[in-house]
Amino acid sequence: MLYTTQDDNKASLLMINVGQFNNVMVIKEVPFGVYLDGGSYGEILLPKKFVPQGTKINDTLDVFIYFDSEDKIIATTQRPRVKLGECACLKVIDVNRVGAFLDWGLDKDLLVPKPEQHRPFEKDKSYIVYVKQDNIGRLIASSKLDYHLDKSPINVKPGDEVNLLIADTTPLGRKVIVNNSYWGLIHANDIFQTLSYGNRIKGYIKTIREDGKLDIVLRKIGQDNIRDFTQRLLVELHKRGGFLPLHHKSSSQDIQRVFNESKKSFKSAIGQLYKQKAIVIESDGIRLPAK
Numbered sequence: 001m002l003y004t005t006q007d008d009n010k011a012s013l014l015m016i017n018v019g020q021f022n023n024v025m026v027i028k029e030v031p032f033g034v035y036l037d038g039g040s041y042g043e044i045l046l047p048k049k050f051v052p053q054g055t056k057i058n059d060t061l062d063v064f065i066y067f068d069s070e071d072k073i074i075a076t077t078q079r080p081r082v083k084l085g086e087c088a089c090l091k092v093i094d095v096n097r098v099g100a101f102l103d104w105g106l107d108k109d110l111l112v113p114k115p116e117q118h119r120p121f122e123k124d125k126s127y128i129v130y131v132k133q134d135n136i137g138r139l140i141a142s143s144k145l146d147y148h149l150d151k152s153p154i155n156v157k158p159g160d161e162v163n164l165l166i167a168d169t170t171p172l173g174r175k176v177i178v179n180n181s182y183w184g185l186i187h188a189n190d191i192f193q194t195l196s197y198g199n200r201i202k203g204y205i206k207t208i209r210e211d212g213k214l215d216i217v218l219r220k221i222g223q224d225n226i227r228d229f230t231q232r233l234l235v236e237l238h239k240r241g242g243f244l245p246l247h248h249k250s251s252s253q254d255i256q257r258v259f260n261e262s263k264k265s266f267k268s269a270i271g272q273l274y275k276q277k278a279i280v281i282e283s284d285g286i287r288l289p290a291k
Contacts, residue, residue, distance in 0.1 A: 014037065014039040015039065016038055016039045016040070016041055016044075016065060017065070017084075018065050018066060018067070018073070018084065018133070018137060018139070019065070019066060019083055019084025019085070019131065019133065019139050020064070020065070020083055020084060021062055021063065021064050021065075021083075022062070022063060022064075022065050022075075023060050023061070023062055024036040024037055024038065024044070024060065024061060024063060024065075024075070025037045025058060025059070025060050025061075026046075026055060026056065026057050026058065026059045026060075026061060027043065027057065027058075028043065028057070029056075029057060031048075032045075032047065032048050033045055033046050033047045033048040033050070033051055034046050034048075034051050034055060036061065036063065036075055038065075038073065041073050044065060044073055044074065044075050045072075045074055045075065046061065046063060046074075046075040046076070046077070047074070047076075050063075050075070050076050050077045050078065051077075052077065061075075061077070062077075063075040063076060063077055064076050064077075064078065064079070064080055064083075064106075066106070066108070066138075066139050067137065067138045067139065068108055069108050071136070071138060076106060076107070078105060078106050078107070079105060080104050080105045080106050081104045081105045082104055082110075082129075082131050083131065084131050084132070084133065084139060085130075085131065085132070085180065086130070086131055086180045087128055087129065087130050087131075087145070087165055087177050087180050088104070088128070088129065088131075088165070088198075089126050089127065089128045089129075089165070089197065089198025089199075090102040090103060090104055090110065090126060090127065090129060090141070091103050091124065091125070091126045092121050092122060092123050092124060092125055092126070092127065093109060093123070093124075094109070094123065095121060095122070095123050097114075098111070098113065098114070099111050099112050099113040099114045099116070099117070099121075100112045100117065100121035100123075102127075102129065102141060110129075110131070110139065110140070110141050111140050111141065112127075112129060112140065112141045112142065112143065113134075113140060116140065116141065116142035116143065116144060117142075117143055117144075118143045118144050118145075119143075121143075126197075126198055127143050128143065128145065128165065128167055128177070128197075128198060129141035129142060129143050129145075130142050130143075130145055130148040130149070132148065145177070145183075149177065149181060149182055149183055150181050150182055151212050152212050153178070153181070153182045153208060153212060153214055155179075155181070156178070156179070156182070156205050156208070156214070157205065157208070158205050158206065158207055158208065159204060159205060159220075160204065160205045161202060161203070161204055162178050162179050162184075162202070162203055162204065162205060162216070163178070163179050163180070163200065163202065163203075164176040164177070164178060164184070164200065164201050164202065164203045164216065165177040165180075165198070165199075165200055166195045166196060166197055166198060166199045166200075166201065167197065168197070170185070172185060172187060172188065173185050173186050173187040173188040173189075173190070173191060174186045174188075174191060174195050176203065176216055178203075178205075178214055178216065182212075182214055183213060183214070184203075184205075184213070184214035184215070184216040185213065185214070185215055185216060186203070186215075186216045186217065186218065187215065190206075190216075190217050190218065191218070192218070192256045192259075192260045192261055192262055193218065193256075193260035201218070202218075203216045203217060203218050204216065204217050204218070204219065204220055218260075219261070219265070226265065226268050226269055226272060229259070229261060229265055229266070229268075229269040230269045230272055230273055230278075232259065233259075233269055233270065233273060233279075233286075234273070234278065234288075236258070236259075237279070237286070237287075237288050238288070242287055242288040243285055243286075243287045243288075244258075244285050244286050244287075245284060245285040246258065246266070246285055246286065247270070247281060247282070247283075247284070247285050247286055248266075248267050248270065248281070250263075250266075251263075270286055273286075277289065
């Protein structure tokens with residue numbers, strides 16, 4: 001929303017984004033809080049319990065703006081776990097005939113209307129949802145993710161670091177939501193650590209397939225990963241007094257337990273370190289060379 005005011009004959013432009021954090025000015029103090037300049041939304045109340053100590057008129061506050069349980073626009077300094085246009089894994093705290101209510105960190109719970117549930121929600125369980133607005137601007141959530149995630153990943157390319165939200169397990173591997181926008185897949189043979197539903201981690205674009213779907217890996221691709229891994233190996237060696245009971249004949253499970261890496265990556269890393277004379281390979285492990 002755009003709003004123009006006149007201040008000393010100078011025009012200023014104010015944009016209020018519902019479902020996001022906004023920097024807005026305090027324009028009025030009242031016994032139950034302060035009112036903020038909400039542009040074309042008019043005055044927006046920040047209740048007293050959320051007003052930072054020492055706040056005065058003309059101060060600018062960073063607040064989250066949404067519609068309360070009475071459908072009135074309101075501000076808060078609380079930090080929600082998810083904003084408009086984002087995905088998150090949230091716990092159900094109540095279910096009724098209207099829908100399910102999720103804990104998202106604000107006083108007002110986040111509603112998932114029944115038609116927006118991919119299957120009936122159950123109390124105390126957690127689900128991945130996408131936050132959107134209903135037809136009158138209220139924030140609601142939907143677990144019908146295919147309707148809201150983009151089919152064409154135009155803002156990423158192979159090698160990019162991305163934010164991942166861990167979703168369901170499939171026969172091929174683990175589905176993830178990439179940058180709140182796209183579906184991706186971590187193939188089973190690229191998984192070397194525990195991935196829990198709803199957790200957020202970093203990853204990297206491996207390939208963009210012809211159908212627009214993304215293949216994801218959890219480590220940098222190619223030599224970038226090996227360079228990082230060699231440094232981690234050296235750090236681990238120093239932490240363990242200069243010796244590590246792993247070598248090129250160690251099992252994949254032993255390597256994964258220590259480094260969350262594949263045996264192939266481990267062998268490449270110790271090969272580079274050996275060529276650089278940074279380690280000594282022994283029959284029972286690798287060691288830092290004697291000084």
